[in-house]
Amino acid sequence: GEQEYYSAILPLSTTGLPDGDYTILLELTDWANSTASDSWPISIDKTVPSVQWATSPSYNKSLFDHRQEVSWSSSEPVIYEFTVDGEQIIQGLGESGLWPFQLSETGIHELCLYAVDETQNRTNSNYFIECRTMELNSTIYDTLVIANWNGGIVSSEEVIAKVQLGPDQIIRWSEERSDGFNLVIPSSVTEDVIFVLREGENKFTLEVDSLNETDIYHLAVVRDTISPAISIEERVNRTSTLSNTRIIQGICERGANVLVWSEIDSSALICPSSGMFSVEIDIVGTPGEHDVHVISSDFANNEASSMVTVLKQDWPEWAIDDARDMGPMLGWFSLAGLIVAVCTLLLTRRIFAKEGGTSEVEEDPVLKMYQGV
Numbered sequence: 001g002e003q004e005y006y007s008a009i010l011p012l013s014t015t016g017l018p019d020g021d022y023t024i025l026l027e028l029t030d031w032a033n034s035t036a037s038d039s040w041p042i043s044i045d046k047t048v049p050s051v052q053w054a055t056s057p058s059y060n061k062s063l064f065d066h067r068q069e070v071s072w073s074s075s076e077p078v079i080y081e082f083t084v085d086g087e088q089i090i091q092g093l094g095e096s097g098l099w100p101f102q103l104s105e106t107g108i109h110e111l112c113l114y115a116v117d118e119t120q121n122r123t124n125s126n127y128f129i130e131c132r133t134m135e136l137n138s139t140i141y142d143t144l145v146i147a148n149w150n151g152g153i154v155s156s157e158e159v160i161a162k163v164q165l166g167p168d169q170i171i172r173w174s175e176e177r178s179d180g181f182n183l184v185i186p187s188s189v190t191e192d193v194i195f196v197l198r199e200g201e202n203k204f205t206l207e208v209d210s211l212n213e214t215d216i217y218h219l220a221v222v223r224d225t226i227s228p229a230i231s232i233e234e235r236v237n238r239t240s241t242l243s244n245t246r247i248i249q250g251i252c253e254r255g256a257n258v259l260v261w262s263e264i265d266s267s268a269l270i271c272p273s274s275g276m277f278s279v280e281i282d283i284v285g286t287p288g289e290h291d292v293h294v295i296s297s298d299f300a301n302n303e304a305s306s307m308v309t310v311l312k313q314d315w316p317e318w319a320i321d322d323a324r325d326m327g328p329m330l331g332w333f334s335l336a337g338l339i340v341a342v343c344t345l346l347l348t349r350r351i352f353a354k355e356g357g358t359s360e361v362e363e364d365p366v367l368k369m370y371q372g373v
Contacts, residue, residue, distance in 0.1 A: 019045050048126045049117045050075040055134070063136040065167050066103040066211055070111070072096060078115040078128070085110055105212035106138040141166030141210040145217045153222045154197070155300035161193045161206065161219065169209040176203035197223040227304040228253035230296040232260070234310050235278070241313040244285050248292055248308070249278040256298045262290060271296070287314050 012024070022044060027037040053072035057064040070082055070089075073096040081091040082099065089101050103109060111134060116127040147161040163171055163186070171184035173193060184193055195204055206217040232250040240246065252258050252271035259268045265282040283290045290312060295305040 014044050014046070017044055019047055043118075045117060045119055045126060046124075049078050049115055049128050051078070051113065051115050051128045051130075053113050053130075055111065058134065061132070061134050063103070063109070063134050064140065066106075066136060067100070067168060068103065069098060069100050070113075071098045072113060072115075074115055074128075076117055078117050079120055080113065080115045083112045083114075103136055103211075106136045106141060108133060108135050110134075138210075141169065141213075143169075143208040143210055143215040145206060145208070145219075147219055149221050150219045151221070153224050153299040155223065155225050155302050156197070157223075158194055158196045159221055161195065163191050163193055163206070163208060165189060165191070165208050166210055169211070171209075172207040174205050176205070181207075195219075195221075197221065199223050199225060222300075224298065224300040224302060227302045228256045228296045228298040229275075230256075230258070230294060230304045230306050232292065232294040232306045232308045234292070234308055241311045244312070245280055245282050246292070246310055247278060248281050248294075249276065250294060250306070251275060252277050252296055253298055256296045258294065258296045260292065260294045262292050283310060283312060285312065287312050287317065 020043070022042050023039050024042050025037065025039045027035060029035045051072060051074045053070060055063065056069050056071070058068070072080070072082075074080075074094075077093065077095050079091070079093050080097070082089045082101075084101065084103070090097075090099050110131055112129065112131040114127065114129045116125055119125040120127075142164075143166070144164040145161055146164075147159070149159045150161075165171065165186065167189060169186070171186060171191060171193060172181040173184070173195075174181045175195075177198075184191060193206070195202070201220065201222050204219045206219060208215045208217070230250065230252055232248060234240070235247040235249050248260055252275060254271055254273050254275050256271045257268070258271050258277055259266065260277075260279050260281055261267070262281050262283045264284055267279040267281060269277060269279065271277060281292055283292070288311075289309050291307055291309055293305065293307050295303060297303045
């Protein structure tokens, strides 16, 4: 007749059985001693997979770069999944792996690795899960711009700014009088940015990426290639050529450095707001011409120089020149000449008088005047 089929659930305890492959044998006997049997293989796996994983570059709970790699290995084949802040980065099947990934911002991040062996979809599946809270410190991406020329004056054709920035970041800069940006892709965490200058004021905007932020720097510098104004002359009077100390004066650029020097003396000063200077300089006491020099440098290190020649005289030479120039020495020389002439005349007349045997000289009115008679 027709057979009736029954179903039954038979409990199977694996307590005490080590992990491994087994064969289940089922034998059935009915009321008429009819028998049936069947067998099938079964694997027992009650061991959670042992998984090791690490991120790099990192140490403990600190990440050192937004560009990371996660490496892992398992004691047996597993289905795995790796997530960052709940977002799946990669999944697959295997016993080991190495994957690169990137973080988009600094701060605290949660990194999780999930792995399950072949017991997946079983009520008592063996799975591994570990989450780590790690930090990508924002100070890694702190930026710094070193430009000691900023706000100053230079004479060079270009200036250099040294930029410190985080790993794998980009620099952009623009000049106030031009459209568009210049892109700089650094080769390290320190990069030199070169700015070509125009005459006059130059203004630049420098943008430095710091992962999820951008730091903006404003730089300015004045290019000055014009030499400072400078002139030099001696302040003279009637007797100045007799002196070893001379007064040197001239025109200069306000605020510029000024140096005046001779063979034996020098004087340094800052050009006053009046734009004129005056100093005392000693010269060599030897009669003749002597050079006095001046040099001036401005804030941009532009230089200009000049020179004046001064005359040193001894007294006889000076007296002759003074008389030639109708100075007081002319009167003294004239008086001395008159006295010499009168004395010569008197002496001559006295000689002639003695030879003639007369005393005419004594009656001479000119002689009386000089003798006080």
